[in-house]
Amino acid sequence: MAGNAFGQAFRIVTWGESHGPSIGCTIDGVPPRIPLSEADIQPDLDRRKPGQSRYTTQRREDDLVRILSGTFEGATTGTPIALEIQNADQRSKDYSEIADKFRPGHADYTYWTKYGIRDYRGGGRSSARETAMRVAAGAVARQVLDHLLDGIAIRAALVEMGGDIVDRANWDWAQLEANPFFCPDPSAAERWAAQLDAARRNGSSLGAVVEVVAEGFPAGLGEPVYDKLDADLAKAMMSINAVKGVEIGDGFAAARLSGEDNADEMRMQKGRISFLSNHAGGVLGGLSTGQPLVVRFAVKPTSSILKPKRTVDRFGQDAEIVTKGRHDPCVGIRAIPVGEAMMALVLADHLLRHRAQIGL
Numbered sequence: 001m002a003g004n005a006f007g008q009a010f011r012i013v014t015w016g017e018s019h020g021p022s023i024g025c026t027i028d029g030v031p032p033r034i035p036l037s038e039a040d041i042q043p044d045l046d047r048r049k050p051g052q053s054r055y056t057t058q059r060r061e062d063d064l065v066r067i068l069s070g071t072f073e074g075a076t077t078g079t080p081i082a083l084e085i086q087n088a089d090q091r092s093k094d095y096s097e098i099a100d101k102f103r104p105g106h107a108d109y110t111y112w113t114k115y116g117i118r119d120y121r122g123g124g125r126s127s128a129r130e131t132a133m134r135v136a137a138g139a140v141a142r143q144v145l146d147h148l149l150d151g152i153a154i155r156a157a158l159v160e161m162g163g164d165i166v167d168r169a170n171w172d173w174a175q176l177e178a179n180p181f182f183c184p185d186p187s188a189a190e191r192w193a194a195q196l197d198a199a200r201r202n203g204s205s206l207g208a209v210v211e212v213v214a215e216g217f218p219a220g221l222g223e224p225v226y227d228k229l230d231a232d233l234a235k236a237m238m239s240i241n242a243v244k245g246v247e248i249g250d251g252f253a254a255a256r257l258s259g260e261d262n263a264d265e266m267r268m269q270k271g272r273i274s275f276l277s278n279h280a281g282g283v284l285g286g287l288s289t290g291q292p293l294v295v296r297f298a299v300k301p302t303s304s305i306l307k308p309k310r311t312v313d314r315f316g317q318d319a320e321i322v323t324k325g326r327h328d329p330c331v332g333i334r335a336i337p338v339g340e341a342m343m344a345l346v347l348a349d350h351l352l353r354h355r356a357q358i359g360l
Helices: 038-048 092-098 108-115 128-148 173-177 186-201 229-238 251-256 335-357
Strands: 011-016 022-028 065-069 081-086 153-161 208-215 243-248 266-269 272-275 293-299 309-312 318-321
Touching: 011 128, 022 128, 038 065, 038 128, 038 335, 081 128, 128 335, 153 173, 153 186, 153 335, 208 335, 229 243, 229 293, 229 335, 243 251, 293 335
Parallel strands: none
Antiparallel strands: 011 022, 022 081, 065 081, 153 208, 208 293, 243 293, 266 272, 309 318
């Protein structure tokens, strides 16, 4: 199987399956002498791990990470860093009834068509369990960014659930840790709680939109053609499980603006170039502008729901299926730290590539 690696100068390879003994990743390209321990990685994993509220899957995983290589006396050595997390709370029997059936909305059929074999226990390699290692690698990327840059901040928020959008006049980053949805609008969080409870009782699920913002990234980083910074960000977010759409800055809304409204005009302020708006989302011509990088991605409703659905089995027979087990009623909630991690991975990669080519 190809396609398990991401990045160029800062490169990760993840491995493992949802119901295997463990999952892990190898990170190559981390500069030496950067402080790093499990304590630098674990907080990000704790924000992603399951079972933290009634609005996420009740699978119980501590997601305790171990650094197996690449550090000495609390700092990176410049050699590959290997990370591992043990799986603990698998219930493979929950999936026995779907061993021969393809779940609608899942990768069961396409995976089986390509490889002729699939691990039906939670989706195997296609499971969102894999994203735990993205978050772990993203935490290492944050350490690199913090070591090489001053004042960079990467944050993500849930800005829409089930078609209900936050009021940006109520936006408060401090609210992200005050509710189970990572929502910056407390009024929206209250509404979402009722809506998601209703969806759960109905055996259904809801989709969501996540916004990721990076502030403090310098201007002029990225590449102008195939490796555009926004192109790499789009690929990074699109690679997350259940993501079906990505936009940078105003995204599709830019198509409804006039040229004068869409242009991010500039002025000199305190001896520096300053933009008067940020419709471009911090990227022009594939290169960073120095403004906040703004990316949004759409997460489809969880496909594993309790309502019966029509399907077929691998023998070519029509069938019905009910997906049992423990599943997130809204996948977008736990996608918050994953989106932050993918942003960090892309920015660390482009920062190191820039230093190699231009210097910094």
